[in-house]
């Protein structure tokens with residue numbers, strides 16, 4: 001049983017709470033921390049999709065906020081950012097790994113966006129959190145791959161970069177430790193792309209803060225088709241329509257911007273991701289690419305998903321008999 005475990009701050013990553021715990025308890029090694037929290041000596045510490053939440057929450061004292069592991073999934077992991085774009089058949093194994101698995105749930109995503117290598121922070125958030133809570137912490141929206149601006153303060157994030165911090169997967173490193181070490185640098189942003197980066201960051205933040213968005217990805221794709229036609233593309237036919245849309249997209253998002261967030265269009269043998277996202281049913285594309293497309297249609301995540309839900313074609317994920325047991329797992333966790 002874990003006698004004392006810090007309560008999480010709003011929007012704090014679960015990894016960050018574990019890092020504060022490790023620092024408070026002054027464990028000599030990461031092995032000792034993992035053994036105490038998760039019941040295994042060696043665990044690849046993953047910031048976006050934490051694992052072994054079931055044994056962890058079972059070990060907490062009654063009454064702790066995180067005793068209910070749904071609190072971790074919903075409010076202290078990045079799962080709500082990915083969930084609306086994941087087919088149900090892929091959500092369930094990821095949640096299962098988050099509950100009990102030793103591996104990383106993020107491996108199951110198959111995303112082509114480079115995963116998080118360095119933890120990020122906003123200096124204004126650091127100042128505000130120190131005033132409000134007495135210490136800073138890792139915020140989950142800052143750690144999303146491709147996010148470069150703080151949606152609250154609208155300034156570029158900083159990356160922690162020292163040799164030790166690069167190894168954060170093998171250590172628990174608190175934000176105070178990283179920021180106090182002065183080993184960081186500001187992320188450079190092309191000023192011409194500032195508004196787009198900010199819009200994407202705000203939409204990512206909205207997704208994280210709306211974890212109950214239980215939407216069928218097929219509805220999202222139908223909405224894309226509808227919005228494509230509303231852009232006046234109805235006068236084009238077949239391949240000409242697709243080419244016109246791609247041209248419009250590239251005009252809005254130049255190649256150097258797309259490359260800076262791992263989303264360039266020209267390097268895929270099976271057709272670029274923009275074609276797949278519009279055409280292919282049941283596939284997963286990284287949320288940041290969906291957010292680019294949503295932005296291209298003139299929407300924010302909030303206005304887009306609200307429009308999906310008021311659309312007559314909207315329906316929540318169906319509970320088929322085959323999916324019943326798996327769906328129960330999904331509902332239990334989220």
Ligand SMILES: [Zn+2]
Nearest residue numbers: 122125150153
């Ligand atoms: Zn900030």
